[in-house]
Amino acid sequence: MLPSKEEIIAFIAAQTGKVGKREIARAFGLGSGQKIELKALLRDLAEEGVVDRSRRKVHVPGTLPGVVLADITSRDGDGELVASPVEWDQEEHGDAPLILLKATERLRGPAPGLSDRILVRVEADSPAEGIAYSGRIIKVLEKARKQTLGVFRRLPQGGGRIIPIDKKNLGRELQVPPGAENGAEEGDLVSVELMHQRVFGLPTARVKDRLGSLASEKAISLVAIHAHGIPNAFPRAVIAEAEAAKTATAKDREDWRALPLVTIDPPDAKDHDDAVHAVADEDPGNAGGFVVTVAIADVAAYVRPGSALDREALLRGNSVYFPDRVVPMLPERISNDLCSLRPLEDRAALAVRMVIAKDGRKRSHSFHRILMRSAAKLAYAQAQAAIDGQSDDTTDPLLEGVLRPLYAAYACVKQARDARQPLDLDLPERKILLKADGTVDRVIVPPRLDAHRLIEEFMILANVAAAETLEQQKVPLIFRVHDGPTLAKLSALREFLATLDIPLAKTDQVRPSNFNRILAQVEGTDAAPLVNQVILRSQSQAEYSPENYGHFGLNLRRYAHFTSPIRRYADLVVHRGLLRALGGGPDALPESVTTDTLAEVAADISATERRAMAAERETVDRLIAHHLADQIGAVFPARVTGATRAGLFVSLDETGADGFVPAATLGQDYYRFDEARQALVGDRTGEMHRIGDRVEVKLVEAAPVAGALRFELLSEGSYVGRARGKFAGARSRNAGKAGSAKAGQGKPKAGFPKAGAPKAGAAKRGPGRPAGADDGPGYTEGGPGSRTAASRKGRKR
Template sequence: MAKRIPKPAGSDLPDREQVLAFIASAGEKVGKREIAKAFNLKGAARIGLKALLKEIEAEGAVTRGRGGLSKAGRLPAVVLADLRSRDRDGEFLAVPVEWDAAHGKPPVILVSPPRRGGRNSRQPAPGIGDRALIRVEPDGERDDRYTGRVIKVIGKNRSEVIGVFRAGAQGGRILPVEKRAQGREILIPPGEEGEARDGDLVSVALERETRFGLPRGRVRERLGSLGSEKAVSLIALHLHNLPHVFAAPTLAEADAVKPATLKGREDWRTAPLLTIDPPDAKDHDDAVMAEADPDEANPGGFIVTVAIADVAAYVRPGSALDREALERGNSVYFPDRVVPMLPERISNDLCSLREGEDRPALAVRMVVGADGVKRRHSFHRVMMRSRAKLAYAQAQAAIDGRPDDKTGPLLEPVLRPLWAAYAALTKAREARGPLALDLPERKVILGPDGAVDRVIVPERLDAHRLIEEFMIQANVAAAETLEAARQALIYRVHDEPALEKMRALGEVLASVGIKLPREGALRPALFNRILASVAGSEHAVFINEVVLRSQAQAVYAAENLGHFGLNLRRYAHFTSPIRRYADLIVHRALITACRLGSDGLSPDVSVAELNQIGEQISGAERRAMAAERETVDRLIAHHLADQVGATFSGQISGVTRSGLFIKLDETGADGFVPVSTLGAEYFRHEEGRHALVGERSGESFRLGDRVEVRLVEAAAVAGALRFELLSEGRPRSGARPAAGGRRGSSRPPAGKAAPPSPDGARHRGSRRPKGR
C-alpha cells in the first residue's frame, strides 16, 4: 500500500522531484490514482496532477508501460519479459519486452520460478524462450540488474527461432531447425551475426517481417557448434528447453555428499543379488535374486527380491539436488549422450549398484506361489553388495547353455532360480492379460566419428522380459503398501481409451475386415484378440500402430485410475529413482509409511502438491520423448542425405489432407509425400477411411498400405524427408494392384524388407528405466 506523503508547503500539488522520487521508490503499480492517494490530492488538484504527469512524461523523465509509470531507465514493479538463458547457478536470465533504446542496453532480470503451492502453481513451468509476467525489484548493487519472480507464463516467445547459421560475404542466413519452418530462411544483416560462426546452432530474434524478401533477424545467442553428427542432440536440448548443465550449488551439494553407512539398515551384503543391464550401462539402479520358498505351505513357490538404489538417502527434499531433479523430471537418452536427472557423483557413483561395492538400497521381498500370484511382500532398507554385473545377452547365453567364465559359477545357484521364478510369474501375467502390442523399437548405432553406422532392432530376450516383469511386480508392491498405509503417493496411471478414439479405431478395423464389438467393458483382452487375428499378416504392423494410437497416454497423478495397459488396479513407479523423479517420491513415501528413516516424505505433503508434481514430471516426460524422437529423425535424415534418388520399401503411417506420411522398413525413418505429387487428378481426404481417394479414378492410398518410394530430399537439420511415391494405389474396388506395379518409374521393384520382428519389444532403449 502506498504511503501518504505530505504535500509541499504553499501548493496543492507535489513538485516534479517529489513525484519522480515517489515513482522511483514505489514497489507497486504506479499510476495517477496511486500518486494522488499518496499525496492526498482531491478535486481540482487531481487535474493539475494529470497535467504534471504529462509534462514529466513528455520530458522523458518517466515512461509508461504495462505496469503503469516508472522512472526513465527503470523497470516498473511488474514487467513482461522474455526468458533468454541461464546463469552459472541455473537461474533464468530475462530481458524486458518493451525497452527504450535511448536508455542504453535493456537491464537483466535474475528470475526465480513461481512459488510452489501458490495460486499459480498449476501453470506450466517456465523455460528458456518463454514470455512471462515477472514481478521485479532493483538488485541494489547494480543499476542494470534486477531480481524477479515469475507471476505467470504468457506463452512461447514466437519472435525467437532456433537455427543453424550459414555465414555469407555480408552477414549470413539461418536455416531453422523446426520441420514446419523448412524452406523459410532468415536473413542476418552485417553486424547482427553476434559471435556466431558458420555451422553454429544459434538463437535468433526475428524483426518484423516485410511483404517481400526474406524475414530478417539478429543472432541473440550462440548455443554451440554443430560441426559433427555427434552434436546433433544440441538442437533438441535447446529447442525443447532441456536443462542440461547442472547449477553450481547442485554440483557442490553432490560433491559434499558422504557415502551411506550401515546404521539403520539391514546387512544384506552376502545376498546373491546381481544386476542385469545393457553392456554399455553406466549406472545400475536395480538388482535381483530369487530362491525357492522353503515354506511347506507354498509348494513350488519362490521368494523374489528386487533391490533398488536408495537415492532418497542422498537427495533430500528441498535441497539443490532435489530442486534440479524435479525440474528435469527424468533423464533423457540420445544416441550420442545422456542428459541425467542427477549429477554423475550421485547417479554413476554413490547410487549405482556396482559389482563388489557396498551400496544402500531399498528392497522389496515378495513371496510368490507356483501359479505366479504374489502372496505377500515386505520392504527393507538395506546395505547390499552386487554379486555380479551381467549384460542381458550374457545372462541369456548362460541359460541357453553357453555360460562364460563369469556366468558359469552363477548358473545353478543364482541364474536358474531367477528363470524358474520368472516362469511362475509368466503364468500370472498370461492370466492377467496385459496389452500385448508387437511394435519393434529401433536403435540407432553410431560409429566412432559420431555418424550413424546402422539402425537395428535389438533382439528381444527372455532376460529382458524377466527384468521387466520383476520390476512390474515391485512397482505393484510399492503402490499396495502405500495404499494400505494411507500414505499419499504419485501413481503411474493409464486410463482406458476414450470413446472417440474407440470409434476411430472401429472405422480403421472395418477397413481391413475386422469388427470391433460395440458393447461390453473395455479390457486389454479385447485388443489382444484383435492383434492375434492379424499376427503374421500384411496388416500386423499397421494394426499394432493404430491400436497403440487409440490408447490414452500414461501420466503421473496422486489419484489412482489404475493402469489399463498392464491391466493392474494400482501401480506406481519405484524401480528407477536415479532416472525418474516419480520413483524418488515413491521411495520417500515408503520410508515414511514403513518407518524406515527420518528422510521420507513429509506428513504435511498434500494431494494437491503431489498432483502438481505429477503434472510437472508428466510434462517433462513428454518433452524428453519428443526430444529423443526428433534427434533420431535428424540423425537418420543426415544418414540418408547421400542417398537422394534411392528407392525404399515402407508403409503409409499417416494420412492427412496435405499428403501421406511414410515409415521406411529398414530404418524406421518417417517422411512425407505431398498430395500434389500423387497424380494428375484431385485427391480427396476421407478421414473415416484414413485414405486419400482420387475423385476421377477412385484410386486410393490408405493408412497401412505397403508402398515403394524414392527419396527426393533429406533436410538433416530438421530431420525431414520428402519422398516421391512409386507404387500404384488401390483401384476403386479396394483390391491391391499386382506386385511391382508403380507410378512413373521404370526401375525394377526394390527388394522387400524383412517382416517386422515378432518379439513384441516394448522394452525401451538400452538405458531406460525398467517397468512401464
C-alpha cells in the first residue's frame, strides 16, 4: 500500500540526512509497480516545498543532508572546530545550523583549520547548546586562502566601499552593494568575499564578517591580528585549566629561597620570568672566576603535555607583541601570576648553576628544579644607575652583595664573548610611546646599557648549557639554529663591498669575524649605516629545528631557547626535555616524543614566529602612518634603506617611519637599478641614490590603514664616473627635486611598492630585552628585511 504524504515526510525526517526513492520503497515494502506512483508523490511534495530534491535524494527543508559541503568558521569554548554548511537558504530557514566537528582518525591530507572548506558526514545529534549537529570530516577539499580584509566606508545611498589594508592592493577599492553590508558600520574592519566581476566599474564584494571597529589607533593591531590569523581569545577549557592551577610547593624541589636572585626587566614589564645571581667562586682552582645562576619560571609545572593549555600554546607558538597590546601564548593566570617571579614571593623555577672561569669561559654547569624567592624587581636603568653611583632605596641594600658581583661576572663573560666574536651589527631599534588614547605620542631610541648586555649574555650562556645537557643525555630537543649566508648572497655582498673598495675574501667559509672586521673598518664613517644594512641583508633567517647545524650569528656550535617558556613554545619543549634528563615525571617530555615528532613542532613554531614578526612590523607601520597622516607636505631628514627597480625605500630619522620614493619622481632622467651598488643610477646624469645615503624627503601621501607612506626626494644624489654627454660630472639643477618628473610622464606616480619588496628599516637591535632575550643581535631573529621585536618583555602583557 502506498504510504501517505504524512508518513513519507515523517520517515524522511527520522533519517540522518538525505534519503532516496529506493530507501523509501524498501521501508514501506513497495513493489516495482508502486515506485512510479511514489515518484509522482515525491514530485508533488517537492513542488509544495515540503521536501527538497537533489539528484535522486530528498530531505526535509531546514535540515542538513547526511554528507554536506561546509566551511570551518570558528572554534567552540573547548577549542574544537565548528563548521557551517555552504548552501543554506537563510531567508526561508533562518541562520544556518552549526556542526561540531569530531576528531577523525586517519584523515588523509592536510589537517583542517579555520576557513577551510570540507566534506563532512553529519550526525543528527545536538552536542552542545546552540549547535544542532556533530560531524566527522571526510576530506579537506580546499585549504583557506588568505582572507580579503578591508575597512568599511558607508555610502549615503546605501552600501559602501572597502578600503584594502594590504599595500599591494592600495587604490583597488571594492564596492559593497546595498544589502551586502552584513551589519557593517563606518570604520569597521571586515572580511569580504568577491561577488561577480563587472566588466566596468569597481569589483563587487559582500561583507562576510565584522572583525571590530577601527575608530581609533587603539584598535589598529586588530588589523594584523586578523590579517595573519593570530588566535587572540582563549577557549573556555584553557582558561578553566589555568584558573584551576595551584601554586607549586617545595615538594620534590631544592629550596633556594635564601639565594638573593633578582629580576632585571624593562620598567613596564608585567611578567618576570627570569632571575639572575652571581658570586665569586670560592674554589681555589678557579681564582677570579664566578658562579652564575640563571633561574627561569617553571612553566612546565603548570602546562602539562597534551593538556588544553599545551594544545593552545602550540597553536599560538609564541606571544605576539604590539605597541598597544600583547596576544600572549599563555593566559594571564600562568604568565602574569604563577610564573611571574615576583619579589618576596615563593615561585617554582628551573635553574642552571654555571661555573665561569676568569676569562669568561664556562667550566661546568648543572640544572636544578627549585623553589625560589626573588629578592627584588629591578629595571635596567635602575640597576645601571646603582652601579654608576646613583642607588635608590631598592638598590642600595643590594649594591655590594648582589649587583657588583653580577657586573663583575659580566666583565668576565664579556671577555669570552669578545673572543668568540659573534656578528656585531649596529642597528638601533626605536620604541613607540603611546598616549592614553592609543595614538602615537613619540618615538624614542632608548640608550643601550651594560644592564641590557649583562642579561643578554647570561641568557645566552643558559641557553648553551641547556642545549649541551640535552645533547649529552640524548634527549630530543628543538635547537635554535642560524645558517651562514648562502653563496649567492655572499657573491652579491662581495660585489657591493668592492664598490666601496672593501675586500671580502672569495671563500664560502666565512665567519662572523670576517664581517666584524669590515664593520670596524667603516665605524664612524658615512658608509657605516650602509654597510650595516647590506651585511644584515646577506644573513639567513634563524629558525627552530630538531637537527643542529649551529648558530652562525652567535658563533656557537649548539644553542637552544630555554629562558622564556612563558612566551615561546620552543623553550617549553626544552624545559620538558631537561625534566626528562633530571628524572622524568608527568611534567617531563614524554618518552614517545622523538626527533621526528619535534620536526613538525619546529616547523610550526618557526612559522608562527615569522607570522608574529610580520604582524608586529605591520602594526608599527600603521601606527606611524596614522601619526604622520596629517603632515602631508612636511619635510623630513631620512636615510635610504633600500633600492629596487621600482624606487627607493627611506627611513625617517625622527620616527623611524618607513616609506617609498617611486623611481618616476627622482628627476629628469631614467634611473636603472644597479645591483652591485645597491643603487638607482641615472642614465644621462650618472646621478646615484644608494642605500645609506642621507636625504631630505617630503611626505606626499599616507595610507594609514595599509601602513604605507609615499615621499618625494628633495636631495641630490652622488655621481658616478660612467655618465656621458653634457651632464657628465655635473649636477643637474632639477635632478632629484620634489615634483620633478621624468620627461613625458606627467605627474609623479602615487604608487607604493608591491608586497615582497625589500623593506626599509630592517632588523634592528635595541636596548630592551634583545632579540627574544636570548639570541643577542637582532639579525638572528628577523633575518634580512625584517624588524626585530627586541624588547618584547618590555611591552605590556
